[in-house]
Amino acid sequence: MKRIYLVGFMGCGKSAVGRRLSFALKLPFYDMDKEIVRQTGMPIPEIFKLYGEEYFRDLETEFLQNFNHDNCIISTGGGVAMREVNRRIMRDTGLVLFLDAPFREIWRRIHKDPNRPIVQQSTREEIEAMFKKRYRNYKAAAHITIRTEFRTLRQITQYAAFQVNRLKSG
Numbered sequence: 001m002k003r004i005y006l007v008g009f010m011g012c013g014k015s016a017v018g019r020r021l022s023f024a025l026k027l028p029f030y031d032m033d034k035e036i037v038r039q040t041g042m043p044i045p046e047i048f049k050l051y052g053e054e055y056f057r058d059l060e061t062e063f064l065q066n067f068n069h070d071n072c073i074i075s076t077g078g079g080v081a082m083r084e085v086n087r088r089i090m091r092d093t094g095l096v097l098f099l100d101a102p103f104r105e106i107w108r109r110i111h112k113d114p115n116r117p118i119v120q121q122s123t124r125e126e127i128e129a130m131f132k133k134r135y136r137n138y139k140a141a142a143h144i145t146i147r148t149e150f151r152t153l154r155q156i157t158q159y160a161a162f163q164v165n166r167l168k169s170g
């Protein structure tokens with residue numbers, strides 16, 4: 001197994017599941033959003049405000065192009081699977097898992113979070129339209145889709161670990 005990438009919309013659980021999966025599989029964990037904040041020394045809302053969204057998207061692609069660790073878990077940012085080049089890198093260098101959560105759950109989790117600039121600037125309707133538009137890109141990026149509705153973080157992590165082990169030994 002090379003890398004395990006978690007993709008999906010904001011609030012679907014990539015960071016929360018990634019952290020737990022790292023513990024379960026005893027593999028190091030990288031959260032792309034946190035790595036970009038560390039590398040630039042700026043919080044994400046500030047990067048968006050000072051340099052704009054495209055600049056942040058370029059940072060995401062650069063991160064994937066330059067990342068040089070294997071055998072690890074990577075939680076991606078919610079927009080990473082939108083670029084074809086990012087999808088290609090992820091699929092070529094690892095196993096991609098899509099955490100598929102229903103929009104109403106996602107909205108409940110994210111609508112008050114000040115660290116998600118896109119949510120702060122948009123209405124619920126706009127975010128739902130974005131969710132629908134993005135869905136096919138998460139599907140296109142993923143080797144495996146994990147439906148998370150009615151599942152606890154622990155159950156999702158166990159299922160993800162089961163899939164990783166199954167594919168490793170297959």
Ligand SMILES: Nc1ncnc2c1ncn2[C@@H]1O[C@H](COP(=O)(O)OP(=O)(O)OP(=O)(O)O)[C@@H](O)[C@H]1O
Pocket residue numbers: 008009010011012013014015016017033075076077078109116148151152153156
């Ligand atoms: N299946 C679940 N059951 C209960 N809580 C969950 C579940 N999935 C996620 N959460 C909670 O929802 C919140 C958002 O999850 P998280 O931060 O992991 O999302 P994310 O996919 O990393 O979002 P982003 O793309 O914005 O970084 C967290 O508080 C997390 O604990």
Ligand SMILES: O=C(O)C1=C[C@@H](O)[C@@H](O)[C@H](O)C1
Pocket residue numbers: 009010033044076077078079115116117118
């Ligand atoms: O869905 C998105 O476009 C984003 C999700 C977050 O993980 C961050 O990467 C940033 O807030 C943008």
Ligand SMILES: [Mg+2]
Pocket residue numbers: 014015016031033075076077
């Ligand atoms: Mg996250």
